[in-house]
Amino acid sequence: xxxxxxxxxxxxxxxxxxxxxxxxxxxxxxxxxxxxxxxxxxxxxxxxxxxxxxxxxxxxxxxxxxxxxxxxxxxxxxxxxxxxxxxxxxxxxxxxxxxxxxxxxxxxxxxxxxxxxxxxxxxxxxxxxxxxxxxxxxxxxxxxxxxxxxxxxxxxxxxxxxxxxxxxxxxxxxxxxxxxxxxxxxxxxxxxxxxxxxxxxxxxxxxxxxxxxxxxxxxxxxxxxxxxxxxxxxxxxxxxxxxxxxxxxxxxxxxxxxxxxxxxxxxxxxxxxxxxxxxxxxxxxxxxxxxx
Numbered sequence: 001x002x003x004x005x006x007x008x009x010x011x012x013x014x015x016x017x018x019x020x021x022x023x024x025x026x027x028x029x030x031x032x033x034x035x036x037x038x039x040x041x042x043x044x045x046x047x048x049x050x051x052x053x054x055x056x057x058x059x060x061x062x063x064x065x066x067x068x069x070x071x072x073x074x075x076x077x078x079x080x081x082x083x084x085x086x087x088x089x090x091x092x093x094x095x096x097x098x099x100x101x102x103x104x105x106x107x108x109x110x111x112x113x114x115x116x117x118x119x120x121x122x123x124x125x126x127x128x129x130x131x132x133x134x135x136x137x138x139x140x141x142x143x144x145x146x147x148x149x150x151x152x153x154x155x156x157x158x159x160x161x162x163x164x165x166x167x168x169x170x171x172x173x174x175x176x177x178x179x180x181x182x183x184x185x186x187x188x189x190x191x192x193x194x195x196x197x198x199x200x201x202x203x204x205x206x207x208x209x210x211x212x213x214x215x216x217x218x219x220x221x222x223x224x225x226x227x228x229x230x231x232x233x234x235x236x237x238x239x240x241x242x243x244x245x246x247x248x249x250x251x252x253x254x255x256x257x258x259x260x261x262x263x264x265x266x267x268x269x270x271x272x273x274x275x276x277x278x279x280x281x282x283x284x285x286x287x288x289x290x291x292x
Contacts, residue, residue, distance in 0.1 A: 015052075018044050022052045023061070023075075032068040088211075088219055089121055091249040096123045096221070099242045103235055105225045106131045110146040110208075111218070112154065113138070115165045117147040120219070131204060131224045139200055142167050142181055143174045145208035146220035148194035152185040153210045153217040159185065174199045193236040194220075197229050205232045209243035213251065221246065 013021070025033060025041035033041070039049050053069055056062040060074035092109050100107045100123040109121040116138045133139075141147025142162050151159050159182070167176040175181045188194040196206035208222035221243045225232050 018042075018048060019052050019056065022049060022056065026062075026069075026071055032065065032070045034068055038069065088246075088250070092211075092219075092221070092246045093121065095242050095245050095249070096121060099123075099221070099223065099238060102238055103223050105223045105227075105232075105235070106133070108133060108146065108222045108224065110144075110150075110220050110222065112141060112147065112150040112158065112220075115141055115162045117141050117144050117150070117220075131226070132201060133224070140165075140168070140170070143170050143196065143199040144222075145194045145196035145206040146222045148185060148188055148196070149208040149210040149220040149222075150217040152188035152194060153212050155216060170200050171198055171202050173197055191236075193240055195229070195233065196224075205229045207232050207236050207239050209236075209240040211243050211246055213247060 021042040021044055022038060025038045030037075035046065035050055035053065038044075038053065039046050042049060044052070053062060053064075057064050057069070057072070060072045062069050062075070063072040088111075089109065096107045096109060107123040108119050110117045110119050112118075117140075119133055119135055119137050122133055122135055139147070140162075141151055151162065163178050163181075167174070167178065167181065169176050175184060184194075192209065194208045194210075196204070196208075198205060200206075203226055204224055205227065206222050206224040208220045210217035211219040211221060221239055223232070223235050223239055
C-alpha cells in the first residue's frame with residue numbers, strides 16, 4: 001500500500017492535472033494573481049505555469065491585465081450555466097415525475113447547446129428501453145421536438161447556426177430543406193408546441209413545449225413514445241401545462257400567463273443585452289433570459 005502511495009506521489013502530473021492546479025490557485029477572495037503567486041499556490045514550475053496561463057488566456061478561461069491574471073468570461077459563463085441547470089433540474093423534477101405519471105411515457109428536460117439538444121433529465125416509462133435517450137446525450141436540434149420548440153422561440157441567430165451545420169437526414173421523415181424547417185418553426189410558434197414525427201428515430205414520436213415566459217426559451221420539456229403520432233398529439237396540452245408550471249416554480253406566477261403568446265405578438269424589448277460586467281454575478285444571465 002505504501003509503495004502504491006509513493007508511486008502515485010512520484011508520478012508526473014498530466015497537463016490536465018497541471019491546468020487544474022493552476023485554475024485552483026484562483027480559489028479565494030483575491031481576484032487577481034501574478035505569475036509568481038500562481039506558482040506559489042499551485043506548486044507548478046514557473047515555466048510550465050507560464051505556458052498553461054497563456055493557453056488558458058487564449059481559451060478565455062482566464063483574462064490577463066498587465067502582469068496579473070483573473071478568472072475569464074468562459075469560466076463565469078460555465079459557472080452560470082451549471083448553476084442555472086442545477087436550479088432548473090430542481091424546479092422541474094417533481095413536475096416531470098407528475099407528467100410521467102399522467103402520460104405513462106418517457107419525459108425529458110432538454111437545453112439547446114449550439115446546434116444540438118442536450119438531455120438534462122429523463123424520467124423513464126414503460127417504453128424506456130425503446131426510446132433511445134440518456135441524460136447527457138445529444139441530438140441534432142432540427143430533428144427533435146425539443147430542439148424545434150427552443151429554435152422556434154430562441155435567439156434570432158440560433159436557427160441560422162443550425163442551418164449552417166447542414167440538415168442531414170436521420171430517417172426518411174427528417175426535414176432536410178431549410179424552407180421546410182422554417183415553416184415548421186412558424187407552425188410551432190402558432191400552436192405553442194413542437195412535434196417530432198419519427199424524424200430523429202424511426203418509430204418514435206415526440207411532443208415538446210418550450211420553457212419560457214414572454215421571451216426566449218431557456219429549455220424544453222418533451223414526451224416521447226412509440227405510439228402513433230395522433231395519439232401523442234393529444235398530450236400536447238399536458239406538456240405545455242407542465243412547462244408553464246416549471247416556469248412558475250422558477251420565476252413565480254407573475255410571468256406564467258404569458259408563456260403561450262406567439263412571438264410575433266410581443267413588442268421588442270428595449271433592454272440591452274447582458275454586459276460582461278454583469279457576468280460577474282454567476283446567475284446574472286439567467287435574469288436576462290427574456291431578452292426579447
